[in-house]
Structures are given as structure tokens and as C-alpha cells.
Amino acid sequence: MAERFVNLRVRRQDGADRPETRRWEEFRVPYQPHMNVISALMEVQKAPKTTDGKTVAPVVWECVCLEEVCGSCTMLVNGKVRQSCSAMVDQIAPNGETITLEPMSKFPVVRDLMVDRQRMFEDMKRVKAWIHLDGTHELGPGPRESPEKQEERYPLSRWLPYDC
Numbered sequence: 001m002a003e004r005f006v007n008l009r010v011r012r013q014d015g016a017d018r019p020e021t022r023r024w025e026e027f028r029v030p031y032q033p034h035m036n037v038i039s040a041l042m043e044v045q046k047a048p049k050t051t052d053g054k055t056v057a058p059v060v061w062e063c064v065c066l067e068e069v070c071g072s073c074t075m076l077v078n079g080k081v082r083q084s085c086s087a088m089v090d091q092i093a094p095n096g097e098t099i100t101l102e103p104m105s106k107f108p109v110v111r112d113l114m115v116d117r118q119r120m121f122e123d124m125k126r127v128k129a130w131i132h133l134d135g136t137h138e139l140g141p142g143p144r145e146s147p148e149k150q151e152e153r154y155p156l157s158r159w160l161p162y163d164c
Ligand code: FES
Pocket: 062, 063, 064, 065, 066, 067, 068, 069, 070, 071, 072, 073, 074, 083, 084, 085, 086
């Protein structure tokens, strides 16, 4: 069976104050079942070389939770804003189509796919976009988990297909 690859077209920029360095670079990495965009970027990270054979600086992006919670991995995937940790290669490029990755356009670029989201955090502070806990609410002990369920679930919480 022919080896399958994941093709990425990545918008690069060498720094926040380097807009003149904006460019596209293309990468091809070996396909693995259940890959997401982050794991494909990690493959690029191992040996950052473009499809035309040029060795380049590793692509910069952010990820933290890998479970679609923190939002740090958000970028444009094929032109749509989405969290790249839940962007599955099998769904967005089932036949080896090229996946285009760009930084979000509403935030200043820090480097490559990483943006400065400080403005959003400042806005959240300004409108107090959180649930205020002042200690007067009885929170209770939380849901109980049986030891059997703990044994079953803990190994699952530790499983990560790729290093992050
Ligand atoms: S890494 Fe947290 S949402 Fe993707």
C-alpha cells in the first residue's frame, strides 16, 4: 500500500515586527491514523523541511489542553477559525488534500501561527466575564467518584497520542 502523507501549507512570519517576512511554506509529513492538525505540526517540528527540500525554522504555534477547552491552539484551518487540536486530518483532508494554516486575523501575529490574545483578555477583565466566587456560595463536596470508576478513568486521562 502506498504511503500516505499529510500536506500542510503554513503562513509564516518571523516576528511581530517583521511583516515583510510573511510567506507561505509547504510541508509534507507521514500520515498516522487519528492525527489532528497539532500532531501534524509536531511532525513538522521534528525536522522542519519544506516540500521543496529547504530546511527552515520550526513553525511556531500554541497549544495547552489538547481537548478543545483553552483556545490557545485556535487558528485559521482552511480559512475557518477553529481549534486545531480538534481539527482531525481524516475529516478535513480525507484524500490527502492540502491543509492551509494561518494565524487568526483579528489579533496581532507574534510569530507564524501564534497570535497575541492579550486584547481579548483585557476585554474580558473590563466586562468581568467570569462567574464571581466570593466564598458565600455553598459549593458542596462535588460529585462522588467510585474507586472502580477512578481506576477505569485515570489511565484514559493520561493517554496522549503525541507529545505536546
Ligand atoms: S489546545 Fe486547548 S483548545 Fe486546543
